[in-house]
Amino acid sequence: MKEIMAIVRMKKTGATKKALVAAGVAGFTAVxxxxxxxxxxxxxxxxxxxxxxxxxxxxxxxxxxxxxxMVNSFLDGSRFFPRRLFTILAHDEDVPRxxxxxxxxxxxxxxxxxxxxxxxxxxxxxxxxxxxxxxAAIW
Amino acid sequence: xxxxxxxxxxxxxxxxxxxLSTAGFNAATMVDVVGRGKQKGIKIGGMVYDEIPKTLIxxxxxxxxxxxxxxxxxxxxxxxxxxxxGDGKIFVSPVDEVYTISKGTQGL
Numbered sequence: 496m497k498e499i500m501a502i503v504r505m506k507k508t509g510a511t512k513k514a515l516v517a518a519g520v521a522g523f524t525a526v527x528x529x530x531x532x533x534x535x536x537x538x539x540x541x542x543x544x545x546x547x548x549x550x551x552x553x554x555x556x557x558x559x560x561x562x563x564x565m566v567n568s569f570l571d572g573s574r575f576f577p578r579r580l581f582t583i584l585a586h587d588e589d590v591p592r593x594x595x596x597x598x599x600x601x602x603x604x605x606x607x608x609x610x611x612x613x614x615x616x617x618x619x620x621x622x623x624x625x626x627x628x629x630x631a632a633i634w
Numbered sequence: 635x636x637x638x639x640x641x642x643x644x645x646x647x648x649x650x651x652x653x654l655s656t657a658g659f660n661a662a663t664m665v666d667v668v669g670r671g672k673q674k675g676i677k678i679g680g681m682v683y684d685e686i687p688k689t690l691i692x693x694x695x696x697x698x699x700x701x702x703x704x705x706x707x708x709x710x711x712x713x714x715x716x717x718x719x720g721d722g723k724i725f726v727s728p729v730d731e732v733y734t735i736s737k738g739t740q741g742l
Contacts, residue, residue, distance in 0.1 A: 530663035572660050601735045609736035613694055613729050
């Protein structure tokens with residue numbers, strides 16, 4: 496029995512839910528969380544991201560200096576971004592399939608910030624309705 | 635790999651996270667939660683408050699970094715010299731596998 500914790504983009508909640516149903520896993524719990532990832536130190540990746548963000552952020556009302564300041568604060572790694580934390584309980588043999596489904600649904604062209612998947616061991620689970628425990632309680 | 639779940643006072647979270655970030659543990663997830671501890675909530679007059687707001691911080695760190703992170707959280711999240719009820723808890727659980735979605739690889 497394993498617990499899969501997947502941190503994904505807010506916008507990808509729907510895609511993740513669809514992917515889970517397609518993988519044959521209907522049950523999950525999701526929480527809105529704030530998170531940040533490992534610091535990206537590769538200057539080329541940061542430069543690319545910065546250009547993309549600057550081109551998105553400029554309009555006739557915003558000052559170039561302010562926009563750049565804002566974009567820099569996005570990239571220095573200290574800011575927390577809204578994400579969705581999915582918790583899925585699964586049988587051992589289904590874990591690779593679920594990870595594959597979640598990862599494929601969440602990969603974007605932005606790269607950084609797509610999220611992380613953690614797999615944790617679970618000792619027991621009990622279904623409240625029937626009282627059955629162990630593997631029978633998952634689905 | 636270990637998952638460190640820390641429950642801290644909301645007013646301490648910024649300090650804890652900033653300190654961890656400068657020590658090289660930048661990645662973290664936080665959720666606002668409510669809870670009570672073994673003090674059974676707080677009693678003020680006739681009112682009992684047993685849903686006290688706290689912040690839950692989730693971090694996955696390599697096994698050898700566990701002691702550093704825990705020591706750091708303990709030193710910052712404690713209030714007063716002796717510590718006070720309501721300062722929080724740290725739970726450590728094992729993590730079998732970690733995948734980074736963007737790279738599609740295993741590992742932090």
